[in-house]
Amino acid sequence: MTLHPTTPDFKDNAHRALHDPELQKALGHVQHGFIYKRQSAVERLPEFKTLRESARDLKDHVLKNLDLYLETYERNVAAAGGQVHFARTSAEACETIVNICKSHGAKSVTKGKSMVSEEIGLNAAIEAAGMQAVETDLGEYIIQLRGETPSHIIAPAVHLTKEQVEGDFRRVHTHLDGARDLSEPVQLLTEARGVLRERFLAADVGITGANFLIAETGTSIIVTNEGNGDLTQSLPKVHIVIASIEKVVPTLEDVSLLLRVLARSATGQDMSVYTTLSTGPRRETDPDGPEHYHVVLVDNGRSAMLGTEFEDMLRCIRCGACMNHCPVYHAIGGHAYGWVYPGPMGAVLTPSLIGVEKGGHLPNASTFCGRCESVCPVKIPLPKLMRHWREREFERHLTPAVQRFGLKIWAFFAKNPGLYSFASRAAMSALAWLGRDKGRFASLPLAKGWTDYRDLPAPQGDTFQAQWRKRQKEARR
Amino acid sequence: MADATIVALPSNETQANLHTTRKAPEITLTAAPARPRVGLFATCLVDLFRPSVGFAAAKLLDEAGCEVLVPPQTCCGQPAFNSGDRVTARDLALQVMDAFSGCDYIVAPSGSCTGQMVKHFPELFDEPKLAMRARAFAAKTFELVSFLTDVLKVTSVEATYEGRVTYHDSCSGLRELGIQSQPRALLATVKGLELVEMNESDVCCGFGGTFAAKYGEISDTIVTKKTANVSESGAPLLLAGDLGCLMNMAGKITRQGKEIDVRHVAEVLAGMCDEPPIGARKETRR
Ligand code: SF4
Numbered sequence: 001m002t003l004h005p006t007t008p009d010f011k012d013n014a015h016r017a018l019h020d021p022e023l024q025k026a027l028g029h030v031q032h033g034f035i036y037k038r039q040s041a042v043e044r045l046p047e048f049k050t051l052r053e054s055a056r057d058l059k060d061h062v063l064k065n066l067d068l069y070l071e072t073y074e075r076n077v078a079a080a081g082g083q084v085h086f087a088r089t090s091a092e093a094c095e096t097i098v099n100i101c102k103s104h105g106a107k108s109v110t111k112g113k114s115m116v117s118e119e120i121g122l123n124a125a126i127e128a129a130g131m132q133a134v135e136t137d138l139g140e141y142i143i144q145l146r147g148e149t150p151s152h153i154i155a156p157a158v159h160l161t162k163e164q165v166e167g168d169f170r171r172v173h174t175h176l177d178g179a180r181d182l183s184e185p186v187q188l189l190t191e192a193r194g195v196l197r198e199r200f201l202a203a204d205v206g207i208t209g210a211n212f213l214i215a216e217t218g219t220s221i222i223v224t225n226e227g228n229g230d231l232t233q234s235l236p237k238v239h240i241v242i243a244s245i246e247k248v249v250p251t252l253e254d255v256s257l258l259l260r261v262l263a264r265s266a267t268g269q270d271m272s273v274y275t276t277l278s279t280g281p282r283r284e285t286d287p288d289g290p291e292h293y294h295v296v297l298v299d300n301g302r303s304a305m306l307g308t309e310f311e312d313m314l315r316c317i318r319c320g321a322c323m324n325h326c327p328v329y330h331a332i333g334g335h336a337y338g339w340v341y342p343g344p345m346g347a348v349l350t351p352s353l354i355g356v357e358k359g360g361h362l363p364n365a366s367t368f369c370g371r372c373e374s375v376c377p378v379k380i381p382l383p384k385l386m387r388h389w390r391e392r393e394f395e396r397h398l399t400p401a402v403q404r405f406g407l408k409i410w411a412f413f414a415k416n417p418g419l420y421s422f423a424s425r426a427a428m429s430a431l432a433w434l435g436r437d438k439g440r441f442a443s444l445p446l447a448k449g450w451t452d453y454r455d456l457p458a459p460q461g462d463t464f465q466a467q468w469r470k471r472q473k474e475a476r477r
Numbered sequence: 478m479a480d481a482t483i484v485a486l487p488s489n490e491t492q493a494n495l496h497t498t499r500k501a502p503e504i505t506l507t508a509a510p511a512r513p514r515v516g517l518f519a520t521c522l523v524d525l526f527r528p529s530v531g532f533a534a535a536k537l538l539d540e541a542g543c544e545v546l547v548p549p550q551t552c553c554g555q556p557a558f559n560s561g562d563r564v565t566a567r568d569l570a571l572q573v574m575d576a577f578s579g580c581d582y583i584v585a586p587s588g589s590c591t592g593q594m595v596k597h598f599p600e601l602f603d604e605p606k607l608a609m610r611a612r613a614f615a616a617k618t619f620e621l622v623s624f625l626t627d628v629l630k631v632t633s634v635e636a637t638y639e640g641r642v643t644y645h646d647s648c649s650g651l652r653e654l655g656i657q658s659q660p661r662a663l664l665a666t667v668k669g670l671e672l673v674e675m676n677e678s679d680v681c682c683g684f685g686g687t688f689a690a691k692y693g694e695i696s697d698t699i700v701t702k703k704t705a706n707v708s709e710s711g712a713p714l715l716l717a718g719d720l721g722c723l724m725n726m727a728g729k730i731t732r733q734g735k736e737i738d739v740r741h742v743a744e745v746l747a748g749m750c751d752e753p754p755i756g757a758r759k760e761t762r763r
Pocket of ligand 1: 265315316317318319320321322323345372375376377378379380
């Protein structure tokens, strides 16, 4: 059921994105808003640096003891009256969820924001089983109306302009007055709220993701800014939590550490507006809540990353800071990455989950500028991990032939200083002579990838080393 | 554009300081040379395209009291390393370490190549002996400007440049080596020079080595934003510490027909701006 990746067509996707004026307009907001807000939040918290280190260490500890914490979590969910289901693959996860929905005779299912549900293609599975899936996060709701996927892990509709959303609402919400004013974002929000309110009340099952799972108490936690998650999980009679296995943390105390870095890194807030904890179904004394509580834990390739050079990636707490600071993401947006996870975290995670044969472009399409690593709240060395993918590709001869060939020739000369000196002097003198009039080349046969977009400055003449030695000799005379 | 002389020279006192800085190599702790032997790693781009940067670096080092050596050299191996070819990267790392084995320090006019030698050489070797050797090598390797300021404690240069300049922080130097204040501090002492900061000087220029050619269209979008920020600063001269980024930005600036010169920061610090700017023809010197 996994969403079909278009990652192998990354270059075409990127080309299209670069020529999409609406998208380019929308991306303008990512580049400044998120960065500025994170920066000021970090400046307000002197211990942020230390917190990042603690957050990294905590997640590393969990990953080293993942089986232990998952077992503890399962036990405590059961003790609270809920049930944990382990799913090895997307298909198993979808099947489990569809079966739970069916067993309760569900017709309508509401959903809170969950990237893992995108990963496993849950909406399609629910609809194929004859039920309706309704996204309740505003951004998710909008892209569901448009038949799109999220383009950002915390701001799924960030690729859209306000005008586009207004158009969609007028197209779909035909029961409302056609002359209504929708020019302000708050009017769009109010309208979505009104429409969704009825869906909340009609839903038989509510599905939410989880930012964290607490082993000690069997609790799942979501953080949102809209409060839609609360209604999704407390109104229907069945609540299903879907989460990937690395979301578990030992204690409530640990979660508070991660919460301190999460919202600051993501949106620059000290805390998200809602932090919602849920533990099991409704108890006798509770005023409301679901009668049934299920947790579906998805592996889908993650346990295979444990113990490899990609284990660090499982520390990710999905804050989105890496993509907010990525010059490549700023240029092309999230959809060009072709699968669920965009930006630097996607460049590492996607090949792990769908295979490097399909995801190979992503770890290559990076300048290694390192800005992602410098802001990641759990200090994932993203460029290093992308480089590890390039190594795997190189070992398996997946690197494009032209590139391999070029690298080979270059390495041959670089490893033979004598030959290098001879050849480079000849080549540079020739190039310098050819470029003597302009001081640059507007096109060069073997450098099209470069000269299609910019000039190539011509060399000055003889190489530095040759000139240096000449001068040394002259000085000795 | 007058000649430059470095003001702060390693007296015996600065020589002593030199070995208390964080990165000073342990192996020379016992024998502080009066005139350190500095191996200049020119970097392949400077060697091939812009020798004048190598001479500017040599001049700055010489005037700061160093004996400058240029052992036969090719490349630090970063293109192989970043293409996933660890075997070639290791071979080249060993070749560099052999070539510079007689030096007290290794200095390069590039944050990117220095980053490769300082941060990545040690990652390339699992064998304890080689790993130790790579770490010792890394400890005595520095980027040019930070070597002048942080190790040799140079506080000013005696160059002159009349006009406004803007400075781009190349990514590896900035994020792998923490180079940000050092070039600005020395530029502030160049007579007649006014540094105007552009917006987002710390954002990538879109070069990224082979990235610029492999994903030319994306790289183009990134460098176009960069040159817009450069233009907006109003400075007629753009400086940076890495020839790769400089060639990318200069190539875009000339393609766009902008009236902005581009140079390596060492050329200005050394007072050696008599060669035409990067990508400009001989007569267009301003
Ligand atoms: S990789 Fe780091 S910065 Fe990116 S989403 Fe994950 S936690 Fe956030």
